[in-house]
Amino acid sequence: MKYFIVLYNTFLWAMIISFIMFKNLWLEMRMNIGLCFFIIWALLFIIFIFINNKKHIFEKHSIFSLINLIVCFIIALIILSPSAILYTPSSIIRDGLYAKRLLKLNTINIALFIFMFGGILIILISSLNKKFNKK
Amino acid sequence: MNKKIIIILSACLSLMFISCGNQSSQNASEGVQLTNSMGSVILRDEGAEPVIIDVEKKEVIIPAEVNGKYFNSPTRHGVVFDRGSNGDKSVLRGLADEREFYQALIDIGAVAGNNLTMDDMKLGKTVDGQKLDVFVTWDGLGKEIPFAEIIRSDEERPMDIRFGGNIENAKAKRTGCILCLDSCAVGITSDAAYETGAVEMKKIGRYGREDVLPADGTRVSVIFRIAQDK
Numbered sequence: 001m002k003y004f005i006v007l008y009n010t011f012l013w014a015m016i017i018s019f020i021m022f023k024n025l026w027l028e029m030r031m032n033i034g035l036c037f038f039i040i041w042a043l044l045f046i047i048f049i050f051i052n053n054k055k056h057i058f059e060k061h062s063i064f065s066l067i068n069l070i071v072c073f074i075i076a077l078i079i080l081s082p083s084a085i086l087y088t089p090s091s092i093i094r095d096g097l098y099a100k101r102l103l104k105l106n107t108i109n110i111a112l113f114i115f116m117f118g119g120i121l122i123i124l125i126s127s128l129n130k131k132f133n134k135k
Numbered sequence: 136m137n138k139k140i141i142i143i144l145s146a147c148l149s150l151m152f153i154s155c156g157n158q159s160s161q162n163a164s165e166g167v168q169l170t171n172s173m174g175s176v177i178l179r180d181e182g183a184e185p186v187i188i189d190v191e192k193k194e195v196i197i198p199a200e201v202n203g204k205y206f207n208s209p210t211r212h213g214v215v216f217d218r219g220s221n222g223d224k225s226v227l228r229g230l231a232d233e234r235e236f237y238q239a240l241i242d243i244g245a246v247a248g249n250n251l252t253m254d255d256m257k258l259g260k261t262v263d264g265q266k267l268d269v270f271v272t273w274d275g276l277g278k279e280i281p282f283a284e285i286i287r288s289d290e291e292r293p294m295d296i297r298f299g300g301n302i303e304n305a306k307a308k309r310t311g312c313i314l315c316l317d318s319c320a321v322g323i324t325s326d327a328a329y330e331t332g333a334v335e336m337k338k339i340g341r342y343g344r345e346d347v348l349p350a351d352g353t354r355v356s357v358i359f360r361i362a363q364d365k
Contacts, residue, residue, distance in 0.1 A: 022208070025209060025334070025335055025338070026335060028208075028224075029210070029211065029212075029221075029224060029335065080207075081207060083206075083207050084207035084208060086207075087203050087204055087206055087207055087208070087351075088204070088207070088208060091202075091203070091204035091223075094204075094223075095223055100202075100217060100222065100223045100228065101200070101217065101228075101352075104350075104351055104352040105203045105204070105351045105352075106350075106351065
């Protein structure tokens, strides 16, 4: 579960970094932001796994993840726009997977929705389970 | 613990290498020499669809797909061959090779401008060449709509698409650019209404119109016709 929590939270941070890169037209026209997203995600994941092992920053992981999701969503709305949020995250992922003709943006949007909301639900349920087990 | 991290890291790296491998194998499969319906020798990447030429109507038709990525984000690319390095950076992802498209325009009698160099890309110059009328159509639409109607701009100017040519730059850079939304030294055709650097340097955003175009991934045909008025 510890790995999933780090994976989930670093996904959100990597997405925000990718949005900032995507908004820079010069960068966006010259780089594969999707590939950058996956590299940043992998790097953040490894870094935070090491940090978490030493400092336990994800100790209150359910509250942390929930606040992180809300804050990241608000930042995403500010960086992009409500209408662009429907296309930008999915197109970044599609670019990174080199699946421009295989995957439609709507298909990725469904997968993203399941990951975001399914992920936070799994984290909250596992946290509740832990509390009950302790009692 | 360390073993687990090494396994996860290896899995991530393998995934990236597989992705990069797919990309490089696509790029490597170029250079098959063929002839088009006019008998001209053409260059076409493996997997690219043929360009349709109609000499009578003086038109060239290329297949493409709608890219929803640029409904709300700016781009300077109208149509780009999807196997080019800019393959997913355009409003419409072209399914035909840009080099074959160039030859097709030559075959219908269009005259290339070839007036821009790479140094001009920052100098606000305008592309020259044969004036082209460009239209888009798709299954169920029942009509052709001007290309200008599928593009929204921060600063609206009447579209003026020209056959810039630029085949040497196109071959050297392999960006896949078929139609650029501002004057360009690499794109085979580009919009002379916007000078070089208009989108990137002057920040005049150009976008695909979600309210006109069909959904992401829908197949469309882009028709390039030699304009009557010069």
